[in-house]
Amino acid sequence: MISEPMTAAAAGTWKLGDRKVNRLGFGAMRLTGNGMRGNSDGAPIDRDRAIRLLRVAVELGVNHIDTAAFYFSPARSANELINRALAPYPEDLVIVTKVGPGRDPSGAWLPPATPEQLRGQVEENLRQLGRDHLDVVNLRRMNQESIAEHFGALAELRDSGLIRHLGISSVKPEHLAEAQAIAPVVCVQNWYGLDRRLSDANGLLDSCGEQGIAFVPYFAIAGERREARASDTHHDEVLAVARAHRATPAQVRLAWTLHRGPHVLAIPGTGDPGHLTENIAAGALRLSPDELTRLRGLDQKAV
Numbered sequence: 001m002i003s004e005p006m007t008a009a010a011a012g013t014w015k016l017g018d019r020k021v022n023r024l025g026f027g028a029m030r031l032t033g034n035g036m037r038g039n040s041d042g043a044p045i046d047r048d049r050a051i052r053l054l055r056v057a058v059e060l061g062v063n064h065i066d067t068a069a070f071y072f073s074p075a076r077s078a079n080e081l082i083n084r085a086l087a088p089y090p091e092d093l094v095i096v097t098k099v100g101p102g103r104d105p106s107g108a109w110l111p112p113a114t115p116e117q118l119r120g121q122v123e124e125n126l127r128q129l130g131r132d133h134l135d136v137v138n139l140r141r142m143n144q145e146s147i148a149e150h151f152g153a154l155a156e157l158r159d160s161g162l163i164r165h166l167g168i169s170s171v172k173p174e175h176l177a178e179a180q181a182i183a184p185v186v187c188v189q190n191w192y193g194l195d196r197r198l199s200d201a202n203g204l205l206d207s208c209g210e211q212g213i214a215f216v217p218y219f220a221i222a223g224e225r226r227e228a229r230a231s232d233t234h235h236d237e238v239l240a241v242a243r244a245h246r247a248t249p250a251q252v253r254l255a256w257t258l259h260r261g262p263h264v265l266a267i268p269g270t271g272d273p274g275h276l277t278e279n280i281a282a283g284a285l286r287l288s289p290d291e292l293t294r295l296r297g298l299d300q301k302a303v
Contacts, residue, residue: 007061011283014214014263016064016136017165017186019094023258024283025064026057026276027218027269028078029071044076045271053273054085058093060280066189066216066267068098068140069124074107079128087130096187096216097125098169100140100150112142115153122157138167138189139179147175148182155183167216173204176213185213187265192217194238194253194295209263216265220257221250221279235298241291248278255285256295 011024031053033044044050057065071078079097086093099121102110113121118139125134139151147168157163167187168179179185188208192199196219199205208215234242234249242252254266268279287295 006277006281006284008063008280008283009061010281011258011266012262014265015186016094016096016167016214017184019135019165020092021064021094021265022061022283023262023265024062024254024280025066025265025267026054026062027267028054028065028067028082030269030271031081032071032076032078033073044073047076047081049273050076050081050271051085053271053276054082056273057276057280058086058090060277062280063090063092064094064096064265064267066096066098066218066269067129068101069121069128070101070103072103072107077128079125083128083130089131094135095129095131096136096138096167097129097134098138098140098189099125099154100142100169112144113150115149118150118153119157119162122154122162126162133161134163136165136167136186137163138169138187140169141171141175146178147171148178151179152182158183167214171204173202173207176204176207180211187214187216189216189218191219193220193257194298205260205264209261212263214263214265215261216267217257218267220266221253221268237294237298241287241295244291245285245287247282247285250275251278251282251285252287252295254279254282255287256292258283259287259292 008022008024011022013020014023031050067078069079099118100113102113139154141147154166158166165186166183169189190199205215238249238252242249258266270276
């Protein structure tokens with residue numbers, strides 16, 4: 001049972017480069033009512049409520065927040081909310097942002113950034129967050145075969161002091177090898193969860209663990225619904241494990257993901273204070289080897 005108040009420290013810790021973080025973090029995308037596909041099924045939450053939510057997350061031990069300058073809607077900007085809620089920033093807080101995609105002021109998607117345009121995106125994140133450097137910047141791959149030029153451009157910004165550490169997102173194993181040949185990679189951020197396990201099939205999740213690289217799943221709860229609200233329908237096996245632990249199906253999904261390895265982090269996002277505390281509490285949920293095996297054996301389309 002995990003209904004009592006918990007902190008993110010219950011999930012354990014891992015390092016993003018030289019920055020130690022609790023493995024249960026927070027994704028800011030849902031605060032804006034928009035995402036990569038713009039298919040959220042609800043309006044952004046009230047601004048003051050979003051600010052309170054971020055502050056409560058940090059009070060509950062969250063010290064890893066995922067964001068991006070392109071996380072915005074006509075009413076909300078994730079970076080602006082983080083700046084307003086948390087600056088001056090706690091020393092142990094690690095803010096991870098990403099570059100590559102871009103949107104114009106109306107919200108329309110622009111062509112993927114060229115290597116030369118990445119500096120402008122980095123500087124925009126710096127401006128919005130009120131920072132003189134970024135803790136971690138992920139290069140979000142936009143379907144290009146090679147990421148060498150883009151990652152090389154970010155490595156130059158790292159060398160100049162604008163970025164502390166580099167990561168990559170939405171990639172295959174060959175892209176990790178390509179990036180590692182240019183500069184150290186501290187994290188890989190990919191779509192992964194009970195119903196989306198390509199990073200198991202291609203060995204990327206395990207390869208990250210072998211190299212000491214954090215693997216950071218997104219959409220671990222929502223799965224195929226992405227930015228939209230998570231489904232209320234769950235496989236009987238997920239429901240059975242949830243009942244056994246007096247937990248929610250979402251907590252079981254998060255716990256299963258975290259059990260995939262000590263290098264696996266989680267960045268569930270929400271605009272609901274109740275869901276925030278539930279997500280953080282999931283870091284304390286310990287599944288048995290039998291439960292893990294049963295869940296891993298589920299048809300990925302049925303969970």
